[in-house]
Amino acid sequence: MAKAAVVMGSKSDFPVVKPAVKILKEFGVECEVRVISAHRTPEEAHEFASRAKDNGTEVIICAAGKAAHLGGVIAANTTLPVIGLPVKTDMMGGLDSLLSIVQMPTGIPVATVGVNGGENAGLLALQILGIKYPEIACKLADYKSAMRTKINADDAALQEELKEI
Ligand code: RP5
Numbered sequence: 001m002a003k004a005a006v007v008m009g010s011k012s013d014f015p016v017v018k019p020a021v022k023i024l025k026e027f028g029v030e031c032e033v034r035v036i037s038a039h040r041t042p043e044e045a046h047e048f049a050s051r052a053k054d055n056g057t058e059v060i061i062c063a064a065g066k067a068a069h070l071g072g073v074i075a076a077n078t079t080l081p082v083i084g085l086p087v088k089t090d091m092m093g094g095l096d097s098l099l100s101i102v103q104m105p106t107g108i109p110v111a112t113v114g115v116n117g118g119e120n121a122g123l124l125a126l127q128i129l130g131i132k133y134p135e136i137a138c139k140l141a142d143y144k145s146a147m148r149t150k151i152n153a154d155d156a157a158l159q160e161e162l163k164e165i
Helices: 011-026 042-052 070-076 095-102 118-130 134-162
Strands: 003-008 030-035 059-065 082-087
Touching: 003 011, 003 042, 003 070, 011 030, 011 059, 011 082, 011 118, 042 070, 059 070, 059 095, 059 118, 070 082, 070 095, 082 095, 082 118, 118 134
Parallel strands: 003 030, 003 059, 059 082
Antiparallel strands: none
16 A cells, blocks of 8 residues: 655644645545654654655655745655645745745755645645556546546536626
8 A cells, every 4th residue: 555644844734734635545545644843843853754764655745834844854864755835824925935845955855836735745645656556646547537527617618608798
C-alpha cells in the first residue's frame, strides 16, 4: 500500500490540510498525519524526516504559515520528495508563507503548491505515487476525465445561457 505523510506546523493549519488528507485517503493511500513545528519542536522535525523513508513513507506534504520553514527543514533531512503547502495568513494573505516555502536554496527543493492549495498538494503527492502504483495512476486518469466532463457540461450550459442575452 502506498504511504504518504502530511505534516503541519500547527493544529491551526488543519482546515487547510484536510483536503489533502481526504483525497489521499479516497485514493486508498495510507496517510500519517502529524503536527510538527520546525521552530517549536525542532528535534521532532529532524527525527521525523530522518526516519520517514525507513518507516515506508514515500512522499511528504508539509503545511505551514508565516515564516514557514517546515518543508525546508524536512527536505533537508530526507531524500523523499517534499511538497510544500503554504497557509494563508492575516498579514500578507499567505505570500509570506509561499515565499518562505518556495525560495529554497539550490540542493534542497520543495515542490510548492498555491496558498491554501490542500487538494492540489494531495493530487501532486498522488501523481508522484502514481509512478510506482499503476492503480493510483489509473484513478488519477478517472479524476481528470470527470473534470473534463464537468467543464464540458458547464460550457454547454453557458452556450445555452448566452442565447438568451
Ligand atoms: C506556523 O505558524 C504554523 O504553520 C501556522 O500556520 C502559524 C501559526 O501557528 P499558531 O500560532 O496558530 O500555532 O508555524
